[in-house]
Amino acid sequence: MRASLIQINVDPQEPAAERRVRAAALVHEQAGSDLVVLPELWHVGAFAFESFAAAAEPLGGPTARAMSAAARDAGVWLHAGSIVEEAPGGALCNTSLVFSPSGELVRTYRKIHRFGFDKGEAVLMTAGTEPVTLPLPDTTLGLATCYDLRFPELFRALVDAGAQTFVVPAGWPAKRRGHWTLLARARAVENLSYVLACGTAGTHAGVEQAGHSVVFDPWGETVAEAGPGEEVLTVDLDPARVTKVREEFPALKDRVLGR
Numbered sequence: 644m645r646a647s648l649i650q651i652n653v654d655p656q657e658p659a660a661e662r663r664v665r666a667a668a669l670v671h672e673q674a675g676s677d678l679v680v681l682p683e684l685w686h687v688g689a690f691a692f693e694s695f696a697a698a699a700e701p702l703g704g705p706t707a708r709a710m711s712a713a714a715r716d717a718g719v720w721l722h723a724g725s726i727v728e729e730a731p732g733g734a735l736c737n738t739s740l741v742f743s744p745s746g747e748l749v750r751t752y753r754k755i756h757r758f759g760f761d762k763g764e765a766v767l768m769t770a771g772t773e774p775v776t777l778p779l780p781d782t783t784l785g786l787a788t789c790y791d792l793r794f795p796e797l798f799r800a801l802v803d804a805g806a807q808t809f810v811v812p813a814g815w816p817a818k819r820r821g822h823w824t825l826l827a828r829a830r831a832v833e834n835l836s837y838v839l840a841c842g843t844a845g846t847h848a849g850v851e852q853a854g855h856s857v858v859f860d861p862w863g864e865t866v867a868e869a870g871p872g873e874e875v876l877t878v879d880l881d882p883a884r885v886t887k888v889r890e891e892f893p894a895l896k897d898r899v900l901g902r
């Protein structure tokens with residue numbers, strides 16, 4: 644199973660409409676991959692809080708339409724990262740979109756843990772409540788977004804729902820890059836699962852992004868890691884390895900709490 648993580652540069656000087664066209668072209672270039680992943684809020688910037696309201700769009704909005712067409716044209720499963728969703732009733736949510744190779748929107752995931760404490764996303768966005776998984780032909784995806792990485796109980800809930808491969812779009816700051824890599828790896832090791840963690844490059848709203856998208860295997864080994872700039876990280880995964888590792892090291896069966 645081939646996966647491509649598109650670590651797109653988010654530059655406030657680039658209009659969102661142009662970045663959308665560029666993202667679609669980058670997805671198109673990944674034809675031949677099974678799964679393509681974009682980062683969190685790449686259309687606006689995860690820290691561009693003051694632009695969230697203006698950038699909000701419904702599920703059938705311009706980003707979703709462009710990504711549906713891109714998935715269909717490339718013939719790939721596309722985790723299109725997240726958008727600022729204007730939900731029915733007007734609430735804003737940080738919502739991930741997953742499209743099938745025919746361009747159908749097959750899953751949405753509203754980020755459960757909002758970042759910012761008493762500011763930014765935490766006050767502007769409404770939290771999701773539901774963990775979301777998606778069975779693909781070769782693996783079952785578990786969806787999480789950025790700050791969710793700090794909450795292992797979400798990943799356990801996803802494992803209980805059948806997840807074998809976590810997809811984590813993010814807009815993670817460079818100043819906490821050490822946490823990014825450490826937490827993504829921990830989620831792989833403790834859940835004996837692949838982790839596909841896709842961040843952004845560039846600086847927006849004064850926040851330098853970490854880049855360094857990374858893929859860990861179910862033993863916590865690094866499959867591939869990007870640098871700080873715009874880059875596509877393409878990896879070949881062996882979905883059967885999740886079952887094998889879980890059989891050889893059945894730690895998930897030893898859980899006592901929270902089952």
Ligand SMILES: NC(=O)CCC(=O)C(=O)O
Nearest residue numbers: 689758789790814816819
């Ligand atoms: N967009 C985010 O969720 C940022 C998370 C973050 O900066 C952190 O957890 O640290």
